Amino acid sequence: MPASKDSDAAFALVRATRAFDTVRAVDDVTLSFARGHTSILIGTSGSGKSTLLRLLIGLEWPTAGEVLCDGRPLRRDRLLETRRGVGYVIQEGGLFPHLTVLGNLGLLPRHLGWNAVRVHQQALELAELTHLHPRLLARFPAELSGGQRQRVALMRALMLDPPTLLLDEPLGALDPLVRHGLQEELREIFRRLGKTVIMVTHDMAEAAFFSSRLILMRRGRVQQDGSLEDFRHAPANEFVREFLAAHRNLPDEVA
Amino acid sequence: MPASKDSDAAFALVRATRAFDTVRAVDDVTLSFARGHTSILIGTSGSGKSTLLRLLIGLEWPTAGEVLCDGRPLRRDRLLETRRGVGYVIQEGGLFPHLTVLGNLGLLPRHLGWNAVRVHQQALELAELTHLHPRLLARFPAELSGGQRQRVALMRALMLDPPTLLLDEPLGALDPLVRHGLQEELREIFRRLGKTVIMVTHDMAEAAFFSSRLILMRRGRVQQDGSLEDFRHAPANEFVREFLAAHRNLPDEVA
């Protein structure tokens, strides 16, 4: 899906660059993310995936080029609205240490007028989805394990059921069992509710499972944008081939 | 390898329990970790893997049972020595925000009398190992990507070349390419230098690659302790079977 200013794009980058001093974390990238579709960002560590997500939500501003939201340039004075329509899972969680899990989940909904019962109900539903024991809702972030915290961060992004989700390695710290189940259910939700999803992951199997559109980045630039099949059969360059080959499968039955 | 007080064990837990209020994060666990070997902890999120590592290094103390280090009970007044012999990678990195990467790496070595040149040399060598650009040594943690930070945390644990390594999901945020290479090199180092390693990972392929001893945990208890073959052919219970089945491989060539 080549970059274009099609009005159906929820987000788009037009020749966007974000430089830190000499480093270009995102380098002249043009991409558009279609509404209702799931796109996967993959790439080497430090290739600019997180920075790209941060650009979309106005946590970072391009040093050159443009970021479009719903076809219009992102505006500082309308960030609040933009952000409320987006569920964003930071790579490191970003949970508030002084609030319980429920407090973290309810922060924005309560501000928007939800009552406590509704918040609690929604939290319980999401806890079931993420296999989080409801007892943990009363805990503080510091009392959770790494994987539990990651699931809370995901739940927080889903609380308002936003049309768009930006997920930065949302399942990276989860064990295979929980992760497997969550993958199935999330994909089902994304499809059924027509969510626009941009997800970063390092797991090729997960990437392929969620979407037929993978975007492979390296040093701030997009290397290839297409399906796993394209990557396999028409790799854009040697790097793409290497990247695919690096996936380590379980050893065969008899080693 | 059943639990025993064999003097060859670098670390051992004897009926150790760590309870938080009502939750038993580690529940009556007896395990011993042989010197020079690599053991892998796997298990569901919140099953007590991190807590187990924290027990070994005295960041947490058992509410019942005992922790042995070199065959003797862990003592508060000798923690400093114990910890210096151990390289520990926290799940969240734990880098000091006010120090550069090099400052973080050199903190302990400088205190132990290394000169700046030696610190720098060692840092460069480790940077090469972890595929981290040397330029990044002058950066502050906040200026790194998630994967870069994780590699710095690993480097910090390796700086003094300690005989023992406790690694809590040390490669979880890395892309397949870097991760693949690093796995090979780490395994080579562990073997060659006879390191005692206890590693937590959620990646079954990675687990099997590093060691023939996997310890599967659930709700604070050890479910099975053995090789991948044992898990496959003689699963201790239904949970073990399920856990293995949850691993998602890359889809076949033609989906």
Added chain:
Amino acid sequence: MKYRLAALLVCTPLALAAQTAGTPTVDRANTPTVVIGSKNFTESLVLGEIARLAARERGIDVQHKRSLGGTRILWEALRHGDIDAYPEYTGTITHELLHGVPPGAGIGALRTRLAKLGIGITDSLGFNDTYAIGMRDKEAANLHIRSIDDLARHPDLKLAFSNEFMNRADGWPGMKRVYHLPQNARGMDHALAYRALASGAIDAIDLYSTDAEIAYYHLRVLKDDRHYFPRYDAVYLYRLDLDRRAPQFVAALNSLVGTIDAGQMRAMNKAVQIGGQDPTVVAARFLGVQAGGGSIDNFWPQLGRYTLEHLALVGISLSLAIIIAVPLGIFSARHRRLGEVVVGLTGILQTVPSLALFVFMIPLFGIGAEPAIAALFLYSLLPIVRNTHAGLCGIEPSLLESAAALGLPSRVRLWRIELPLALRPILAGIKIAAVINVGTATLGALIGAGGYGQPILTGIRLDSIPLIMEGAIPAALLALVMQGMFEGIERALTPRGLRLRAQG
């Protein structure tokens, strides 16, 4: 629950203040037959207690309102019948209370004049408490100095006198003239003079002839051979209607005439002021009677009044400061440039000395509690503004970003994220301000705001450690209580999540 933090922070001191304002001032309990008053220095207090105990021995129900104030207050109280008797000095009566009495008038002359006002006077109790000149006994012995005359032979002696003594025509200027003294004297705060004398920094000072320190510091009182200093014989003044209402009491007073010499008075002053003994006990020992209970009826109510006044000063000014300074701190954290200016200005306020600040306050607020509160308010700003600023700037940036990414408006971020996370330094600032405020409020007494400063200032002026302590100890306790209170608030407000280690 949303504004729990703000509410608690602001309301606690305000509640204190409100509670205070509502309480009526000390109520007059059931009035006993006879009321004795005393001035706010040790000797007067002891003489009051002696009179009370002597009367009690004769079975008269006597109340002693101690440390009521200065001469003028006691005199007015006596004339209006608020009290029935108090100890006074002839010199004071001559110079300050009656008009047109010749300086050398005897007690007989005074009695005639006072009678016209309905006031009676006893004969001298036996000692003369006038100005005198004191030196270290050792040095005086070495130099063979016995009288003021002898000073003229030692022009190198360093003299330092209280400012009052320096300025009064009947003080140093006259003395220098009468005794032809060659030295030049310098002015020195009287509270400090004794210490300077004892340390050898100066050689002679003015003092009162019954001061407790004379014995304590081993001083020699120089003889006033030329009778330069007027007589200040101790007497009791009393309402003449007592002759009818309580003749036994008047008899008790008269029984004390001529019984106390200067040495005894000095010893009693010393026992109270330096030995820290109870004036009642000292008086009883002198009379050879039992001290008995319920002695000084006025101590607790008075302390209560000081406390209420002090609480009002501190409570109101601190509440206002919190209400203003926290937003200022927030502002200065938000706008770096302008913020520096704000913090700088609150800093400048802090450098204005309190007396100078009072000078500027009076045209705005008059005299009393208001200017004191205004000044205390201004002095409380800096620590709170500065710490609010530092606290907000110290929040982990990733948490701020996380809050922004959620789409929370900045007001909600402030209340739900930033203020709770900066709570510890903000409260530290408030605690600092509270303690400084309690301390500075003692200066309020300078412009009639009352509070613990009253006994402290009087104590400093009278060089009475017990009187200083009467204000200083409650002030210190109040500071501890306020700190404890805010510690409690901190514990209540700090979510458990912030006290936990983060783990993996």
Added chain:
Amino acid sequence: MKYRLAALLVCTPLALAAQTAGTPTVDRANTPTVVIGSKNFTESLVLGEIARLAARERGIDVQHKRSLGGTRILWEALRHGDIDAYPEYTGTITHELLHGVPPGAGIGALRTRLAKLGIGITDSLGFNDTYAIGMRDKEAANLHIRSIDDLARHPDLKLAFSNEFMNRADGWPGMKRVYHLPQNARGMDHALAYRALASGAIDAIDLYSTDAEIAYYHLRVLKDDRHYFPRYDAVYLYRLDLDRRAPQFVAALNSLVGTIDAGQMRAMNKAVQIGGQDPTVVAARFLGVQAGGGSIDNFWPQLGRYTLEHLALVGISLSLAIIIAVPLGIFSARHRRLGEVVVGLTGILQTVPSLALFVFMIPLFGIGAEPAIAALFLYSLLPIVRNTHAGLCGIEPSLLESAAALGLPSRVRLWRIELPLALRPILAGIKIAAVINVGTATLGALIGAGGYGQPILTGIRLDSIPLIMEGAIPAALLALVMQGMFEGIERALTPRGLRLRAQG
């Protein structure tokens, strides 16, 4: 680099102090022919300037050392030849400088007596600056009050007098007697009395007949029909050897005799004190000459001396406080229970009023800079201890744990991890302490420690806003400079890493 933080924190103020201590006090520049002195209040300063300018018109090289001190200092300086002339008042000469002169003595009699001491005296400059009684002009007009006599007809008038006036035998007590006044007066700080009068809180006060405020507040000076107040005619005193050394100068002084009436003097005082004009300009306008340059030679060196003294007080006490308070704060953060006690105690120190603290300091340190430094040191502890405590307790627990897991010994953890991470609140505490310190140091002048407090206290006593400002403005500037300095230190010490957002 290890102790860079500690070194910088402690050394900066110490360096300031050291620099200060090393500098010699104001050096006597090349002495000009004639030196005029003046006392530290406006009128004396203006009269000094008038004499200087009048002499300059006659081509004499004159230096004016302004605001040298009080009567005693000027008199001694004149007698020792440190100065050659200064403005004085006949009443002061009679009462304070010469012995055995009858109160009513004329200038002729004084001249004879002074000549024996080698001192000359001019005739009256034309006005009498004595005590007087003032009321609001409007009210006086309404009540038809023109002289002090008329006060007797209005017993309800509220009178308030300066404490000095209340106490002097030739002040209120005598006046009440002579004029048969029925009112009772109360004492009030003179600095506050004008404001209280203007605001209507009181009706009559004592003042000097040439006070600037008389015109400013629209006051009426009541006639002293019975000549109760002694005459204080303004004159110049000068050394008789000038008749030989600089006869032109003596002629210049004599040319001023009889030229200044009370109204003119009052207007000049007002122009300086309330109008904020330069005394030189005012004096020049009066003489009808050019003000010219280099007028007040003594202003800058004197300001320099105050600054050095003040810097020494602040620098030394603050450095000591940092050295002691930061470890105390560390201790209190490490040992929660005992820590509460430590912080509580430093809080109690803060509640001790400064004058009371000085009282306790003198036996230990004598008089001068030492007790002031000791007191300032104690006052600086609380903000630093409290903020160090809060800062250390506020560090993210995961970072502390991470440091512990590394196997760093606790000393290294403290220096390399904890103190840098708590730097912001610690520095905020130091900044608060520095500013409070600069402000409180002005009280040092009370016990002879000098500094900006000197002009401020004198200004408060003399009710001279310009004099107060002479100390207050530099103090405020110093506070700003210190804050700026620590801001700079903070910027230098805060690693860039702490100013960055954490990102993923």
